[in-house]
């Protein structure tokens with residue numbers, strides 16, 4: 001049997017060279033474009049998943065570093081921030097400086113890869129300076145301002161924050177009537193850690209949030225203090241804290257959820273609405289039923 005020849009138009013010119021016609025090329029390009037458009041969401045999605053995994057890993061590393069700090073400090077948990085006097089100069093420094101050596105000197109573990117704006121490992125950026133409304137010394141190299149006792153360290157933003165929803169300043173004018181409820185606060189110069197807790201006092205370490213996706217940098221929150229997960233209402237110690245309700249965008253960072261590392265070192269991806277802060281249970285307090293025993297401060 002000979003070759004089958006279909007002749008559509010006897011007047012059509014026979015093809016004299018191999019290759020694609022313009023129509024064929026356009027069809028191929030259209031198909032490739034379609035495939036790319038189908039793949040892109042999947043690629044973006046897997047990229048987001050990867051970032052969430054790195055974030056969870058960073059938070060667990062922070063929990064491990066903070067646990068090492070606890071072991072080296074007679075079971076006292078690290079303060080959220082405090083006044084320090086290196087070289088005789090008073091410096092208000094964050095927990096990040098205190099546990100820095102325990103992270104192996106790795107500034108990136110304080111950041112979430114999904115957060116581009118609040119980045120600790122890039123030092124004191126123009127964004128941080130704008131948030132803090134501060135005037136740095138023009139001669140200083142601010143890109144390395146992390147993990148050191150420095151007056152401007154606390155203005156360096158973090159993508160990951162330390163838990164401090166019920167945190168109270170010792171120097172609060174009404175501090176005496178507010179019993180300490182959280183493991184974070186200021187150490188007194190005398191060495192008495194008012195406002196702090198020993199790890200042994202933690203009732204359920206798998207129900208105490210130690211770190212989480214931070215970033216309270218929305219305009220109506222405390223922009224210049226973005227290293228901790230905070231409560232913006234006046235009544236710091238009352239039950240009912242809900243990051244989502246307070247419009248803390250860090251709580252929605254990973255597909256409307258956020259990563260949290262607990263005091264036992266495990267991490268979870270949680271919806272802010274599912275984190276208890278009630279009289280029966282509070283994951284922001286050392287005693288999980290703290291609001292029941294201290295309903296009004």
Ligand SMILES: [Zn+2]
Pocket residue numbers: 051052055056112113114213253254259
């Ligand atoms: Zn994250």
Ligand SMILES: [Zn+2]
Pocket residue numbers: 166238239240241276277278282283284285291
């Ligand atoms: Zn609570």
